[in-house]
Amino acid sequence: MLVSEIEIITPQSVNDCLLLLSKNETEHRIIAGGTDAVVRMKEGKWRPAAWINIKGLKDLRYIKEKNGAIHIGPLTTHTDIIHSPLLQKRADVLVEACREVGAVQMQNMGTIGGNIGTASPAGDTIPALFVLEASIELQSINSSRLIPINQLFTGPGRTVIKPNEMITNIIIKPQTENEIGIFQKLGPRKAQSISIVNVAIMLSMASNRECLGGKIAFGAVAPTIIRAKKCEALLSLNPLTDDIIENIAKVAWKEVMPITDGRATAEYRRDMASALLERGLFRLMRRWENK
Template identity: 65%
Template sequence: MRISEMELISPKSVLECLSYLQDTDRDIRLIAGGTDTVVQMKEGKGRPKTWVNIKGIKELRFIREEDDGIHIGPLTTHTDLIKSRIIQYQAQALADAAWEVGATQIRNMGTLGGNLATASPAGDTIPALYVLDAVVELQSIAGKRKVPIEDFFYGPRKTAINRNEMITNIIIQPQKTDEVSIFQKLGPRRAQAISIVNVAIRLRMGKEKRECIGGKIAFGSVAPTVIRAHKCESLLRVSPLTEEMITNIGKVAWKEVAPISDIRASAEYRRDMAGAILERGLYRLMKRWENR
């Protein structure tokens, strides 16, 4: 299929875009940065008759603090996230994850909303959104609704977005002064690679040395969707996060994941590496906390 055979619409507002999505007789798909969409199209997947290009809707690109959390527009790019002081200091795991997305060109074009809508189990920003208690705001002509991140994904490439809806906001909960977070990724090479395994960690620290009083851990690329590691989380509060304790927590990670084998890695390798990158992340977090 040639590009000339496709219709392209470029709305200037959310309301105009939603009016197009109301047309149920039309084969429509939204496109923003296109970093995932174009790849799928070249593979013969997801080729609608009409593209709705939302890249020009300026009201969907923002990062701002409000009373209920940090609000991020779906057209916010990965580069925007990296450069934002709000994200750097109050959502470190998301800043780390955005930095791990592809090369500079991909980070400049790819958007947070696009990462969510693509719903890849290996999406780098998604585990970070899990540990930051993200809520996804969906809007249609009829109104808005909010979906917690853990209810948003149904499976690979499947989300809670209805045909007449679009993502208009992502709300995350900022780190408190006693919290620290991080994102870790294992890929087949140092850069521009899809994750073999990734993990985001958010810890709440106590007053004693390496005392953890709570935390969240989310793994990507080890199940049909990103998963929370509840068994590992329960161990965070057992004793100070010494090297021995971190090693023990890493050993439990294999019980949390349910990976598959594919061209990038075997299920067994992913299971082993889940524990390894969790350990590495916890070690780095302790250094980050002690050097704050």
């Protein structure tokens, strides 16, 4: 099938889109920015009989604070997130992740909902959403449900999203004054390619280098994004001195579960996961001390 032979349907509202999704008459797939879709189609994948183009649904593009949480529409672009004063102040780890999503052109076109829906284990925004304890709102024509992001993915490219559902909202927990976050990525070319390894870190700090707790999420080291629970348990046991940080990073080497593929060996990914975590923790300590 040629790309030009694929039907594109453009709904005029979210409700129109949900009506289309409720009909199982043909194989369909939602498209927004299309940054992943074009690549997959060229590879001979993602060839549905019809694409549902939701790029024009402006009701799904927003960033707002409501009832103590931050709500982000699925059609919000990476550029929108990068330039949001609210997210720069209350979710800097997500802003940093979006800065690493491809070139500027991809940041302008790509959407956070698309990054989630693609369900790539190397997706840059997803580890950041893990440490921000995001919940994903899924809506169908008759109902909606809220899924914690750590329950959304079932494997590479696979989620619990049903064929008649679409992402309509991403809800994150804002960072408090004593929380600091960072996103670290290793790719073949800076900010231009899929991650070989990435990590998002969120720490809740007290005085000096005393950590009250934290969250660490790795990408591209397992079939889905993983939380490094063993590393997290060590964060609050002692002040985060240089020696303690180095020891925590060594634990990460054993906690990740990477594979060997065309981009890197499993051993290299383990080494880099440990190195990125160590570098990220050192940088966070410098930020905290200079705050």
